[in-house]
Amino acid sequence: MSTGTTTLGEARPEWAQRQERERRHRRAKSRLRLPFAVAAACQAVLLLWWAAAYPAFTAAPPDGSAPLYAAALRAVHAGPLTLGQTVAVAFGLGYLVAALARFGVRGRHSAPVALALAALPPTGSLVVSLGPAVPCAAAALLLTGAGLRLLARHGEGTARRGGPAQRLDLAALFAAVLLLALTGTRGAGTGLVATLVLVAALPRVRARLALLAALALAVPIALALLGHPADRGGSLHTLRAADLALARHTDPAAPADPALTALAPPEVWAAAGADCSATAALTDRWNATAARRGADQLAAAWRKLLRDHPDRVLDARLCRGRLAWSAWAGGSGPHAATLVPDTAGSSRGLWRPLHAAADWSRTLLRAPQLDWLLWRGALWAYAGLAAALLYAWRHRLPALVPVAGAAVLATQLALTASAADQDYRSMGAALLVGPLLATLATVRTRRAA
Incomplete structure (x- = not known):
């Protein structure tokens, strides 16, 4: 029959189609509301840290291992650079919260965790510190969020359709790998390993992921060929x-x-x-x-x-590399303890009482009994991985484990190969990503799309 070719949408009256479009619009707006609210709240808290630490809480390492980061510091000065870091991390927290919502994590579970990460001294002071560990941590948030959102699209069967949302996810992944590559050899290795994991776990977008990662990793090579004064010997x-x-x-x-x-x-x-x-x-x-x-x-x-x-x-x-894998610091040698850099002498803050309060709270939480919980990222790396494993077992989604853990695992492997000390900032990716991934354990039944 000729009427058999008529689609269901064409057979529905105009008012029903209009209502369906309105419902989809409201659903899209509700999905955007949570990440924007989380990003705005985290940005407000991080601005307090920025005002307390101005121009920066701790100084950049003088070892020359991240020449492009040092060049950015010389170009824009410490204050604007740390302000940009707060924006990147706040966006990354909201973006990862939005990605977790695609897997059923409710905002009442993930939003307080993101806000706590912005407020607590170990992570809050990290964001307003100088050093390549901060863009690496922001990149880990973006990379994990992009991977999870692409995996959600794969599960919904919409990975091949493309669209603005998928282009945003691919752009976020490109920006994450580029940030990692620009921070030095260790960051480039982290980006390479994480991309390989994602390429293996996300077959529908494999070619695009590989191409974008290759372009991002080629940028520092191109800069070196153009004569950028990088320290070729590194550390x-x-x-x-x-x-x-x-x-x-x-x-x-x-x-x-x-x-x-x-x-x-x-x-x-x-x-x-x-x-x-x-x-x-x-x-x-x-x-x-x-x-x-x-x-x-x-x-x-x-x-x-x-x-x-x-x-x-x-x-x-x-x-x-003990920092990457052990939740407890070593017991022998003066350098075995977790390194928490002191406040830089130039850190005065925009308001002296705010600076004093931030410095006091950070010093308070440096009690040795809290080291394993607040300052070493290995515990939170394992907590996030355990939550991902639990979710994958409950929902028969094994690909979630490598996608969720790609950025943190790559960080741990890179530290094993090139760690120079026990600086807690090197595990900033696990400190920021791990607690948010742990909220996957709160999901018992998959939310309807």
């Missing part, structure tokens, strides 16, 4: 020297290398090997000028160690 020589120090401590009977004793006396190498949690155990006491001159000899000695005793190199990297 590799300090990481390699710390590996050699632990190897010498493990095998004290090995003959001393003259190239190494020129950098520091044998007793300094021995002490640094006994305190393997940070490269500073050695670099605080070595001859920096001689280290720069002997970089080639140092690299040759490290390559020999990697060839003959790769287990000792892995031992050293795991010792310094």
Whole structure:
């Protein structure tokens, strides 16, 4: 029959179609209301932190490991840069809350968590600090939110349709990988690993994800080719020297290398090997000028160690990467505890009482008994992963686990390979993403689309 080709929408009267369009419009507005409200509330709280810490709560690390971040700092000054960081993190918190809502997490569970993350001293002061860890944490929020929203579209069968919402998610993912790539080698490695996980878990958008990630990771390479004054050596020589120090401590009977004793006396190498949690155990006491001159000899000695005793190199990297995997700080050596940088001397704040209150609250929560809960991100990485596992088991959605954990897992792997100390800011991604992912445990039944 010819009438069999008439669609249901065409058969419905005009007033019914108009009501359906209005319902869809109201539904879209209600979905936007929650993330905008969360982002606005978090921005208001973070502005208080910014006013209390102006121009920045803690100073940028002077090791030259993130030359593009240092260039941005020179270009726009500390105050505007930290203000931009508050905007990025507030948007990322709202965006991730919106992504979790697609999986049934109610705003009354996720919104208070996001607001607490903006208000608590460990995360609030992190956002207004200088250092590449802050854009890395903001990128983790964007990357996790984009991955979850793309996975939700895959489950709804709308991944191939495209549309403005999907283009926004792909743009957020591109911005996240670009932020990571611009923060240095560790950030680029984080972005690469996270993208590989997402590409494997999201087959419907695999080609677009790979292309966008490749473009983002190519940006710092292009800048270097155009003559950006990046530190091409990075911090590799300090990481390699710390590996050699632990190897010498493990095998004290090995003959001393003259190239190494020129950098520091044998007793300094021995002490640094006994305190393997940070490269500073050695670099605080070595001859920096001689280290720069002997970089080639140092690299040759490290390559020999990697060839003959790769287990000792892995031992050293795991010792310094303890921050990424252990909820408790190490018990030996002055550098084994979680590093919480002191307030920068230039941090005065726009209003002195507000600055004093922020500094007091941050100092109060630095009690050693609270270290595992507030300052080390490993606990929250595991809590978020456990909630994702629980949700995946309840709803038969195994792809949720790699998508939800991609950014945090990539951060942990990158720290294992290149951690220089136990600075809590390096696990900022887990401190911000983990608690929000934990709200997945509150979902028992899937909300209707």
